[in-house]
Amino acid sequence: MISLLAGRLAQSIFVMLAVAALAFALFRFVGDPVAQMVGQETAIEDQERLREQLGLNDPAPVQFLRFLGDMATADFGYSYRTRQPIGEMILSRLPATLELAFVSLIISLLIGVPAGIYTAIHPRRAASSAILLTTLAGISAPTFVIGIGLITLFGVQLGWLPTFGRGETVTLGWWKSNLFTLDGWRSLILPALTLGVYQLTLTLRLVRSEMLEVMRTDYLKFAVARGLDWRAIHYRHAFKNTLAPVVTIVGLQFGGVIAFAVVTESVFQWPGMGLLFLDSIRYVDIPVMSVYLVLIGFLFVLVNLVVDILYLVIDPRIRARAEG
Amino acid sequence: MALLDIQDLSVSFETRFGKQMAVDGYGLSLERGEIHGLVGESGAGKSTVGAAILGLLPGGGQIEGGSIRLDGRELVDLSQRDWHRLRGAKISMIFQDPQTSLNPLLTIEEQLVETILTHTKLSEAKAKTRALSLLEEVGIRDAAARIADYPHQFSGGMRQRVVIALALCSEPDLIIADEPTTALDVAVQKQVLALIRRLATKRGVGVLLITHDMGVIAEITDTVSVLRDGRLVEAGETNRVLGAPSAPYSRSLIASVPRVEKKVARFPQLSDAGPRRGARSDLAQRGAEWLLSRPGAGSKREGDILDLQGLSVSFRSGGGLFRQSRVVRAVKDVGLRLAVGETLGLVGESGSGKSTIAKALVGVHKAQAGALRYFGRPLALTEKRPARDPSRREIQMIFQDPYSSLNNRWKVGAIVSEPLRFHGLCKNRREAAAITTSMLALVGMDPDAVGKYPHQFSGGQRQRIAIARALAARPALMICDEPTSALDVSVQAQILNLLKDIQDRFGLAILFISHDLPVVRQMSDRVAVMQNGVLVEEGAADAFYKSPRHDYSRMLLAQTPSLDKLADPQILAAQTVA
Numbered sequence: 001m002i003s004l005l006a007g008r009l010a011q012s013i014f015v016m017l018a019v020a021a022l023a024f025a026l027f028r029f030v031g032d033p034v035a036q037m038v039g040q041e042t043a044i045e046d047q048e049r050l051r052e053q054l055g056l057n058d059p060a061p062v063q064f065l066r067f068l069g070d071m072a073t074a075d076f077g078y079s080y081r082t083r084q085p086i087g088e089m090i091l092s093r094l095p096a097t098l099e100l101a102f103v104s105l106i107i108s109l110l111i112g113v114p115a116g117i118y119t120a121i122h123p124r125r126a127a128s129s130a131i132l133l134t135t136l137a138g139i140s141a142p143t144f145v146i147g148i149g150l151i152t153l154f155g156v157q158l159g160w161l162p163t164f165g166r167g168e169t170v171t172l173g174w175w176k177s178n179l180f181t182l183d184g185w186r187s188l189i190l191p192a193l194t195l196g197v198y199q200l201t202l203t204l205r206l207v208r209s210e211m212l213e214v215m216r217t218d219y220l221k222f223a224v225a226r227g228l229d230w231r232a233i234h235y236r237h238a239f240k241n242t243l244a245p246v247v248t249i250v251g252l253q254f255g256g257v258i259a260f261a262v263v264t265e266s267v268f269q270w271p272g273m274g275l276l277f278l279d280s281i282r283y284v285d286i287p288v289m290s291v292y293l294v295l296i297g298f299l300f301v302l303v304n305l306v307v308d309i310l311y312l313v314i315d316p317r318i319r320a321r322a323e324g
Numbered sequence: 325m326a327l328l329d330i331q332d333l334s335v336s337f338e339t340r341f342g343k344q345m346a347v348d349g350y351g352l353s354l355e356r357g358e359i360h361g362l363v364g365e366s367g368a369g370k371s372t373v374g375a376a377i378l379g380l381l382p383g384g385g386q387i388e389g390g391s392i393r394l395d396g397r398e399l400v401d402l403s404q405r406d407w408h409r410l411r412g413a414k415i416s417m418i419f420q421d422p423q424t425s426l427n428p429l430l431t432i433e434e435q436l437v438e439t440i441l442t443h444t445k446l447s448e449a450k451a452k453t454r455a456l457s458l459l460e461e462v463g464i465r466d467a468a469a470r471i472a473d474y475p476h477q478f479s480g481g482m483r484q485r486v487v488i489a490l491a492l493c494s495e496p497d498l499i500i501a502d503e504p505t506t507a508l509d510v511a512v513q514k515q516v517l518a519l520i521r522r523l524a525t526k527r528g529v530g531v532l533l534i535t536h537d538m539g540v541i542a543e544i545t546d547t548v549s550v551l552r553d554g555r556l557v558e559a560g561e562t563n564r565v566l567g568a569p570s571a572p573y574s575r576s577l578i579a580s581v582p583r584v585e586k587k588v589a590r591f592p593q594l595s596d597a598g599p600r601r602g603a604r605s606d607l608a609q610r611g612a613e614w615l616l617s618r619p620g621a622g623s624k625r626e627g628d629i630l631d632l633q634g635l636s637v638s639f640r641s642g643g644g645l646f647r648q649s650r651v652v653r654a655v656k657d658v659g660l661r662l663a664v665g666e667t668l669g670l671v672g673e674s675g676s677g678k679s680t681i682a683k684a685l686v687g688v689h690k691a692q693a694g695a696l697r698y699f700g701r702p703l704a705l706t707e708k709r710p711a712r713d714p715s716r717r718e719i720q721m722i723f724q725d726p727y728s729s730l731n732n733r734w735k736v737g738a739i740v741s742e743p744l745r746f747h748g749l750c751k752n753r754r755e756a757a758a759i760t761t762s763m764l765a766l767v768g769m770d771p772d773a774v775g776k777y778p779h780q781f782s783g784g785q786r787q788r789i790a791i792a793r794a795l796a797a798r799p800a801l802m803i804c805d806e807p808t809s810a811l812d813v814s815v816q817a818q819i820l821n822l823l824k825d826i827q828d829r830f831g832l833a834i835l836f837i838s839h840d841l842p843v844v845r846q847m848s849d850r851v852a853v854m855q856n857g858v859l860v861e862e863g864a865a866d867a868f869y870k871s872p873r874h875d876y877s878r879m880l881l882a883q884t885p886s887l888d889k890l891a892d893p894q895i896l897a898a899q900t901v902a
Contacts, residue, residue: 218419218420218425219424221419224408225411225416226417227413227442229442230408241429315429317476
């Protein structure tokens with residue numbers, strides 16, 4: 001088991017190195033950082049001095065190693081645009097994005113998994129067709145259309161929910177949270193729903209097709225032939241066997257939700273990392289962009305590592321292979 | 325009153341072509357402690373009868389009429405809910421493949437206890453004790469320790485025992501066993517059949533045993549019924565039906581079963597299933613002439629076509645980017661010899677390395693050690709044989725599964741003519757087409773098969789196409805890897821007769837690989853026995869079957885279901901003709 005995890009860890013490090021190389025390439029190929037930082041009046045000598053100070057004259061491998069070192073020690077440097085430490089900027093934005101992603105994932109699981117099981121167990125009922133059709137619409141419409149639709153309905157027409165921003169937040173240390181006030185939840189619900197619709201549909205359809213697949217297996221037929229309770233057949237035997245692929249996709253989705261929160265955050269003016277990233281692109285704030293890239297890559301890798309560990313918990317065969 | 329009483333049962337399936345009767349007027353009466361065999365070829369409706377009794381007909385299936393009574397209680401009118409209450413409680417089922425019929429994520433104990441708790445009012449602790457005693461009863465050694473294991477930690481035979489224990493959890497009155505030993509090796513098959521017999525007698529359980537294997541029927545059933553196309557052909561006591569079948573179909577079905585006791589020149593065939601000859605014999609004749617006219621056929625090559633020495637093959641299994649893989653030694657230091665025109669039967673249980681030898685001979689698997697001489701000329705045992713080496717053409721292979729050995733996206737004409745084109749055996753397209761149709765005629769296929777796709781043919785026809793493809797290369801040696809084990813007995817008889825004919829006419833050498841000792845006896849001049857990658861015995865076939873020298877060979881022969889109850893095939897064949 002240790003060797004399996006060590007192997008996965010080594011793979012993760014490879015992936016992180018590749019992501020870091022991409023992020024580093026941003027510096028080298030997207031414009032001249034010094035030209036971004038200084039005004040037109042700055043003397044050439046001053047620009048040269050700045051270049052030397054920032055280490056931009058060193059050979060590329062040296063710069064890359066320094067970049068790796070900085071990233072590994074969470075020394076993210078300063079934004080070109082705001083001159084603030086990037087670490088602080090990210091930290092102030094991170095909770096908003098994580099809460100948004102987490103709540104939308106929960107929504108998608110709470111609705112998607114039971115609905116998937118239902119449509120698999122009763123494939124011929126009208127309700128199943130209705131669920132499948134509705135969610136097909138959900139997956140076909142682009143995120144921003146859904147977001148704007150929800151704003152129009154609940155924010156503008158009905159006036160029930162706020163249309164932008166985080167609303168009231170509670171501060172726990174450096175973490176600003178929406179989850180402890182009613183107003184916070186009111187602000188959170190629309191963006192979380194918008195972000196969750198796509199994941200919901202994907203989860204539902206995946207659970208459904210995996211369940212249908214498992215229902216065709218001999219061991220399920222044998223469970224039916226032994227006259228077990230239908231509840232045990234559906235959940236203990238069928239659903240448990242669909243978990244491995246579902247966990248994989250949900251894990252990937254969580255990474256995806258964080259990465260694709262950009263669109264939702266911009267529709268709802270949600271002050272998270274996605275919005276920060278959009279602003280950075282607008283002002284060619286390369287350090288922020290590359291740190292964002294590295295962090296998102298890191299989150300993906302982390303989630304996948306968790307998924308691998310969950311595999312071991314779920315499937316004894318994988319456990320056996322890991323031990324053998 | 326009989327435990328199970330089926331009368332005039334009819335089952336239909338809704339298909340694209342309208343309603344089709346899968347079972348038509350079947351009847352059966354089964355007592356407690358009796359084992360009834362339900363036998364027939366694929367598509368006869370055997371499994372449908374079993375599914376109908378359990379109320380688990382697959383989608384589109386429907387009971388059209390008749391009655392199924394269990395202990396006098398009518399099942400046909402039951403609601404789905406009541407039927408489900410009956411499943412497990414009164415009727416249990418044993419499935420064919422123990423590899424797939426256990427839930428991989430739950431331990432054996434969890435699955436047993438769950439089933440016991442569903443059907444009894446025992447406490448959880450008592451259910452555990454019960455589960456343990458069941459495992460001991462079905463012969464799991466060291467049951468107390470193994471009960472916490474997962475299914476993947478058991479071998480195939482042990483898993484089938486676990487499946488049987490699961491089927492017994494609720495103390496059912498009736499067990500339906502659908503091909504319970506087909507996926508098992510002979511030695512394990514014998515044990516599992518003996519277990520079923522013992523449990524039926526001891527517990528007074530009625531068993532409906534569904535199988536295509538006459539040997540299994542002869543081994544343990546008390547009574548038998550023969551099904552064909554959903555209709556009951558003949559029923560009665562096993563000894564009587566197998567020994568003196570009255571219906572022509574059961575006579576010819578039994579006659580086409582290969583016997584381990586004696587060798588026959590040709591397999592008697594089902595009267596109406598033989599390859600069509602006559603009008604097409606001119607084509608077949610031309611094909612035969614083409615095969616005989618092979619360049620160099622005049623200067624007869626004598627002696628050993630194959631001389632293999634010290635073959636060892638191992639592969640790495642498992643392993644990944646960061647994990648150590650294990651080395652599996654599949655074949656260890658095996659030597660084989662094969663003369664021109666001779667058939668060598670290579671037998672052994674699954675995993676003994678038979679197929680690996682075949683693959684090494686044709687250069688698909690790389691061998692770690694060994695020397696191969698082909699007509700006295702050294703031949704590399706690697707994937708890197710030159711494409712134009714004559715051995716590439718002269719050694720041809722026929723595979724076990726005719727459903728996956730033909731390219732489904734090619735027409736049959738293209739499949740059969742590929743060797744002609746690749747090896748440059750014909751001058752032009754017209755000649756290629758002519759040879760292709762004559763090869764198909766030679767294996768008893770119509771020339772219009774050329775324009776069809778493989779999926780339009782049955783398993784037996786596909787295997788003929790595969791043989792035609794091998795013949796088109798003008799082979800000197802055919803390697804047949806379980807060529808008939810996916811086929812019904814009547815089709816098997818046709819294919820084996822065809823192979824014999826081809827060998828007689830063209831002097832082919834055949835390496836015949838099979839786990840089926842009776843079939844090998846019919847086909848081989850010499851026999852070689854493999855066990856765990858080692859060649860344990862080799863010798864003339866007649867001597868081998870009369871007095872095997874090695875313990876393992878003796879065990880294999882002893883475990884092969886005996887058919888000595890059956891009538892003599894020659895007599896049966898004579899009856900069929902008459």
